[in-house]
Amino acid sequence: MKTLKHDVAAVARNFSIWGDFKSAEPYGSGHINDTYASVFDQGGTAVRYIHQRINHLIFKQPDRVMENIERVLAHLHGKLKTDGITDIHRRALTLIPARDGKSWFVDPEGNTWRTYIFIEKAATYDVIESPQMAYAAARSFGEFQGLLADLPGERLHETIPGFHDTPSRFNVLEKAIQADSANRAQHARAEIEFALARKSMTGRLIQAFTEGRIPERITHNDTKLNNVMLDNASGQGICVIDLDTVMPGLALYDFGDMARTATRSSVEDERDLTKVLFKDEMFEALVRGYLESAGRFLNRQEIDFLAFSGPLITFEIGIRFLTDYLAGDTYFKTHREGQNLDRCRVQFKMVREMESRRDAMEAMVRRYA
Numbered sequence: 062m063k064t065l066k067h068d069v070a071a072v073a074r075n076f077s078i079w080g081d082f083k084s085a086e087p088y089g090s091g092h093i094n095d096t097y098a099s100v101f102d103q104g105g106t107a108v109r110y111i112h113q114r115i116n117h118l119i120f121k122q123p124d125r126v127m128e129n130i131e132r133v134l135a136h137l138h139g140k141l142k143t144d145g146i147t148d149i150h151r152r153a154l155t156l157i158p159a160r161d162g163k164s165w166f167v168d169p170e171g172n173t174w175r176t177y178i179f180i181e182k183a184a185t186y187d188v189i190e191s192p193q194m195a196y197a198a199a200r201s202f203g204e205f206q207g208l209l210a211d212l213p214g215e216r217l218h219e220t221i222p223g224f225h226d227t228p229s230r231f232n233v234l235e236k237a238i239q240a241d242s243a244n245r246a247q248h249a250r251a252e253i254e255f256a257l258a259r260k261s262m263t264g265r266l267i268q269a270f271t272e273g274r275i276p277e278r279i280t281h282n283d284t285k286l287n288n289v290m291l292d293n294a295s296g297q298g299i300c301v302i303d304l305d306t307v308m309p310g311l312a313l314y315d316f317g318d319m320a321r322t323a324t325r326s327s328v329e330d331e332r333d334l335t336k337v338l339f340k341d342e343m344f345e346a347l348v349r350g351y352l353e354s355a356g357r358f359l360n361r362q363e364i365d366f367l368a369f370s371g372p373l374i375t376f377e378i379g380i381r382f383l384t385d386y387l388a389g390d391t392y393f394k395t396h397r398e399g400q401n402l403d404r405c406r407v408q409f410k411m412v413r414e415m416e417s418r419r420d421a422m423e424a425m426v427r428r429y430a
């Protein structure tokens with residue numbers, strides 16, 4: 062048996078799981094946490110669990126992350142039950158408590174772990190293979206936001222403060238341009254100019270929020286396709302996963318990030334920009350799926366901003382890549398010279414693509430609203 066980076070058997074022993082531990086292996090293709098699937102023998106039946114080590118470099122206060130997740134899941138389970146759903150434990154993640162009753166366990170090295178019921182007969186996809194998948198994911202994320210709209214109690218913790226504060230991301234870029242600490246601005250003249258010309262768009266959503274035109278909601282904040290489990294039999298989205306970044310935010314951040322990630326024809330760091338194209342059919346599927354669920358609670362202004370949220374969030378990620386390139390690649394991992402600049406170029410190309418399709422995108426929203 063190959064050795065694992067962590068002693069998963071020892072971790073698993075600290076959670077209230079019946080039966081005999083049989084095996085564990087690294088699982089999934091997540092980039093943030095370490096995820097393992099274990100197998101327990103429960104009276105002759107093999108039952109799987111997911112164990113995750115929370116990345117405490119990104120989530121500096123893992124117990125706050127877990128407090129959010131506990132509240133969110135308790136609420137989801139309650140709502141699904143009231144709605145008469147019978148397969149609740151496939152429709153929302155379920156935490157297995159640790160032996161001390163908490164929902165997480167800290168190992169002797171200081172790593173925070175959690176355990177979930179393994180959702181069987183469903184899968185996540187790293188690449189969107191069809192508009193049907195985009196539709197299913199968007200519908201699930203909309204449903205998720207809807208189910209959390211009446212979460213009682215205090216505001217959730219902001220696990221990553223200022224995550225989508227685009228104007229402050231822009232300020233950080235302006236500082237990086239001025240400092241030019243890695244002496245790279247000379248290689249990014251066109252991108253800097255592109256970014257500076259779009260300063261005015263960065264504040265539009267925040268302004269609408271400040272003026273009370275769009276509300277704060279509970280949002281997922283990492284709405285990639287592979288954070289929704291699709292049912293093997295029906296292809297429908299059944300469960301939203303990866304809840305570390307669930308926190309107060311704007312619904313449009315979630316939709317904008319779907320539009321950013323699901324409509325692109327290329328990989329994230331494609332160097333041949335002629336391959337970086339916007340897929341209209343994916344955007345249409347996202348709008349259709351999202352409005353089918355979120356259309357019930359979004360207000361008029363939020364709907365009017367849906368098409369704009371795509372270029373906005375794409376621009377935001379683009380300036381983050383540009384900032385990191387100028388600062389000497391200190392935040393995003395790179396595997397080759399200039400990779401962050403390439404990533405920035407891909408995002409900016411997508412911004413251009415969306416800007417040139419603005420009317421068509423608006424029309425799609427109107428069709429399904």
Ligand SMILES: Nc1ncnc2c1ncn2[C@@H]1O[C@H](COP(=O)(O)OP(=O)(O)OP(=O)(O)O)[C@@H](O)[C@H]1O
Pocket residue numbers: 088089090091092093094095096111154177178179180181184185283285287288302303304
């Ligand atoms: N309860 C579960 N049942 C089955 N599979 C799961 C479950 N939870 C997670 N997975 C699988 O593990 C993968 C990684 O999980 P997750 O998305 O939570 O990790 P992550 O490291 O935070 O990912 P990311 O890079 O998206 O931030 C998922 O894409 C999914 O395939």
Ligand SMILES: [Mg+2]
Pocket residue numbers: 091287288303
């Ligand atoms: Mg994930």
